[in-house]
Amino acid sequence: MNILIENKRGVLALLSAGMLLALSACGDGGATGGANAVSMKATPTPVSRQSVMPKVEPESPEGFFNVECTLSHTLSDDPILMYGRPGEAMVHDFFGNIHADAFTTVDKLLAQPQTTCTSTADGSSYWVPQMRRKSTGEIIKPDHMKAYYRNQDTRYPVEPFPKGLQLLVGDHHGTQSKQGVLYFCKTSESGGSYYADPPESCPLYDGKQAQFNITLNFPNCWDGKRLNPGKSGPRNAAYSANGACPAEYPVKIPQIQMNVGYVLPGNGNISDMELSMNPDMQGSVAIPVWGNLYTAHGDFFNGWRADTIDFMTEFCLNRGVLCDKNIPVVNALPADDAYVRGGAYADTNYGSDKQMLSQEGSAANPDETKVAYVKFKLPDEETLKNAPYKDVVLRFRGMNQTAKKAYGVRFYEASPDWDEKTITQKNAPKCGGKNSVWAWISSPEKFIYRNSESVAQIVDAARKREDRTVSLCMMVSGSDNQETMLGTKESGSPVVLFFK
Numbered sequence: 001m002n003i004l005i006e007n008k009r010g011v012l013a014l015l016s017a018g019m020l021l022a023l024s025a026c027g028d029g030g031a032t033g034g035a036n037a038v039s040m041k042a043t044p045t046p047v048s049r050q051s052v053m054p055k056v057e058p059e060s061p062e063g064f065f066n067v068e069c070t071l072s073h074t075l076s077d078d079p080i081l082m083y084g085r086p087g088e089a090m091v092h093d094f095f096g097n098i099h100a101d102a103f104t105t106v107d108k109l110l111a112q113p114q115t116t117c118t119s120t121a122d123g124s125s126y127w128v129p130q131m132r133r134k135s136t137g138e139i140i141k142p143d144h145m146k147a148y149y150r151n152q153d154t155r156y157p158v159e160p161f162p163k164g165l166q167l168l169v170g171d172h173h174g175t176q177s178k179q180g181v182l183y184f185c186k187t188s189e190s191g192g193s194y195y196a197d198p199p200e201s202c203p204l205y206d207g208k209q210a211q212f213n214i215t216l217n218f219p220n221c222w223d224g225k226r227l228n229p230g231k232s233g234p235r236n237a238a239y240s241a242n243g244a245c246p247a248e249y250p251v252k253i254p255q256i257q258m259n260v261g262y263v264l265p266g267n268g269n270i271s272d273m274e275l276s277m278n279p280d281m282q283g284s285v286a287i288p289v290w291g292n293l294y295t296a297h298g299d300f301f302n303g304w305r306a307d308t309i310d311f312m313t314e315f316c317l318n319r320g321v322l323c324d325k326n327i328p329v330v331n332a333l334p335a336d337d338a339y340v341r342g343g344a345y346a347d348t349n350y351g352s353d354k355q356m357l358s359q360e361g362s363a364a365n366p367d368e369t370k371v372a373y374v375k376f377k378l379p380d381e382e383t384l385k386n387a388p389y390k391d392v393v394l395r396f397r398g399m400n401q402t403a404k405k406a407y408g409v410r411f412y413e414a415s416p417d418w419d420e421k422t423i424t425q426k427n428a429p430k431c432g433g434k435n436s437v438w439a440w441i442s443s444p445e446k447f448i449y450r451n452s453e454s455v456a457q458i459v460d461a462a463r464k465r466e467d468r469t470v471s472l473c474m475m476v477s478g479s480d481n482q483e484t485m486l487g488t489k490e491s492g493s494p495v496v497l498f499f500k
Contacts, residue, residue, distance in 0.1 A: 056492035058154035060320035065312055065327055066148045069095040069117040071141060074130060076279070076286060079104035080166045080299050081231055087286055090172065091130040091276040093260075095145045097303055100125035106164030109303030113388065117147075119500075120388040121329040123303035128214065128260050129172065129276040132290065140273065143211075143263040149254045151317035153243025158220075158252045160313045161302045167237055167256070168229045169218045170297025172277060179239065180218065181296050184259070185268075186211035198293040202268040210268030213261045216298035220255035221245035254309075254317055258298050305329065305387075315496075321449065329389040332497035335469075336375040336420035337488045340428045343367035351420035354491040358409065358476045359483040371431050372474040372486055373423060375416055376497045378462065389499035392459045394452040394472070396495040400441045401483040409476050409484060412436040413458050416471035431473035435461075441476075441484050451498070459497075470497070 071093055078089035079102055086102040094100050099112045104125060113123025126147065131140040151158045169180040177196040185202035186192040192205075194215070202210040219237035226236040238249040245252045264270070275295050279286035311331050316323040338351035339358065343366035350356075361369025378384070394411060413436070415429035437455050442448035455472075462470050476484050487493030 054490065054492045056319060058318065058320035060322075061154055062150060062152045063154060063317040063320045063322065064148055064150040065316050065323040066146060066325060067117040067119045067122050067327070068325075069115070069126065069145045069147065071095060071145075072098045072100070072116045075101055077102035078127075078299070079125070079301060080168070080228065088279070088281060090278050091288070092127040092299075093130050093142055095126040095142075097123050097125040097301075100127070100301070104301065106301070106303065109164075109301065110305075113303060113305075118325055119308075119327040119329075120390070121305045121308035121327060123305070125299075125301045125303060126258060127299045128216070128258075129295065129297065131262065132274055132276075134272040134274050134290070140262050140264070143261050145261070146259045148257040148259075149312070149317065150257065151252075151254060151320075153240075154318060154320040156240070156243045156245070156252055157318040158254050158313055160306070160309045161253055161304065162222075162227065163302070163306065164227050165222065165253070165302040166228050167218045167300045167302075168235060168297065169216045169258075170295075172275075172291070172295045172297050174294040174296070175292075176294055178294070180216060182215040182217075183293065183296075184213035184215055186213070198270060198273070200269070200271045202264070202270060204266070204268055208265065210264040211261055212264060212268070212270050212273075213259050214293075214296045216258040216260070216296070218256040218258070218298070218300060219249075220253055221249035222251040222253050223249050224251045254313065256300055258300070260298075307331070319493075323449075326395065326449070326451065326498070326500075328395075328496070328498040328500050330379050330383060330387045330499040332376045332379060332499075334374050334489055334494050334496075335377045336418070337373065337494060338418075338420040338423050339370050339372040340423060340425040341367070342369035342425050346425040349422060349424050351423060352490060354488055356474075356486040356488055357483060358474050358486070360475070360477050360481050362481065368481065368483075369425075370483070371425075371428065372484075373414065373418060373420075373428065373431075373471070374474075374495045375418070375420075375469060375471040378459065378468045378470060378497075379499075380468075381463070384463070384499070387499060391454050391500055392456040393498050393500065394437070394439065394455060394495055395449065395498045396439070396452070397447050397449050397487040397493045398439075398441050399447045399485050401485060406440050406442055407476075407482065408438055409441055409474055410436045410438055411452055411455070411472045411474050414471045414473040416467075416469040418471070429471070429473070431475050447485075447487070447493075455497075 073094050076087045076089050076091050082089045096115050096117050098114050109123045183195040183198045184192055186205045202212045204210050219239050221238045221240050223236050229235040274290040277289040277291040339356040356372035357370040358372045359368050359370045412431055437453040439452035
């Protein structure tokens with residue numbers, strides 16, 4: 001008898017770490033061999049940015065970001081459990097890295113990171129068994145896959161994935177419900193129901209089509225030793241309990257929830273759906289084998305850029321920030337940030353403050369005049385040439401102090417001839433001119449993360465003149481003299497240059 005998961009508590013229990021999200025517009029609900037041998041040891045985790053940034057208390061109990069991917073290709077390959085044996089695995093639908101096959105290694109993922117996912121920094125490969133309708137033999141292709149990366153309990157910080165980590169969830173010999181696997185039916189444009197066991201059918205949520213998802217929640221505690229999960233015996237990862245990891249799996253890593261969505265036009269019946277299983281090999285000929293939906297499982301082979309996953313771990317997952325798809329390919333933290341103030345404070349330096357302020361002020365009240373400055377050292381040219389970014393923006397955490405509505409500010413290109421330890425209004429570079437970008441500031445009493453308009457033109461101009469420094473200032477105008485606050489290096493939430 002199918003068990004409807006009627007509330008979030010039930011889902012949390014089944015998923016162990018409780019990876020439930022508000023539904024997106026897509027309604028997704030919220031081995032060994034060759035270079036991948038089990039004996040392969042993990043490379044040391046890179047030094048975290050926590051070592052150069054002040055410790056910051058989480059902003060909320062959980063943080064997450066996500067990527068959305070389309071189907072890349074379909075192969076009877078499995079680079080985790082059947083490395084180097086093309087055509088001998090069950091038929092898999094692959095998402096993400098377009099080059100993944102039986103001979104995939106981490107170095108190949110990183111060397112050829114082309115992807116069907118929304119972030120070009122994600123060269124990872126994700127795969128699940130192919131689905132078909134038994135009664136007709138029709139192959140059911142997935143419409144989309146959405147992967148959420150989360151730290152659901154920021155009391156226990158996560159570490160970035162080690163290079164080339166491989167994870168499994170589910171059991172391809174399964175005969176009953178299992179930890180980490182749920183089934184989902186979309187019931188409206190923004191809602192749906194989770195099930196522990198596959199339902200008989202999903203409703204036509206819009207009168208024309210049904211959507212059925214398989215939700216796969218990967219373990220989030222790594223043993224710190226094995227990159228490969230192995231064919232038998234204990235795997236290389238397990239699930240946390242109440243946010244903490246067991247002693248045998250001490251390294252808490254980002255938890256991945258993989259939602260694979262299948263759109264079924266005009267027919268929501270899923271009682272006869274089957275999933276591909278390992279074939280019956282008769283010599284070199286593979287005889288297809290199919291199993292029920294309890295055999296659902298998923299594979300993840302980490303191919304994220306190390307600098308990207310380091311940044312997202314520190315500034316998103318461990319901060320408790322809901323980053324969504326704001327994921328940099330490359331980023332630059334400020335080398336200097338400060339603000340200056342006029343009037344009686346024109347000789348005062350504010351370079352060590354935990355916030356930057358900006359306010360238009362007036363001739364009658366020059367004490368209110370404030371201008372924020374931020375300066376970046378660009379990543380080296382080789383890094384930028386090899387990074388598949390499409391645009392450059394400023395990512396900042398800002399708030400206006402008193403206004404009852406959002407308003408705009410401008411970031412202007414400024415001379416880099418200043419230092420945060422000595423800058424004052426009297427010696428600060430002029431702020432203003434033609435080279436500027438617009439950004440919105442939120443309503444009062446709440447810090448909001450926002451992106452500016454593109455600063456690619458300013459960055460590209462600096463690169464062309466072989467200048468590795470980009471300096472900007474921020475002024476507020478036309479906002480009824482409202483005061484705007486931005487985070488700084490000292491606060492742990494600085495303005496960041498996002499190459500995305």
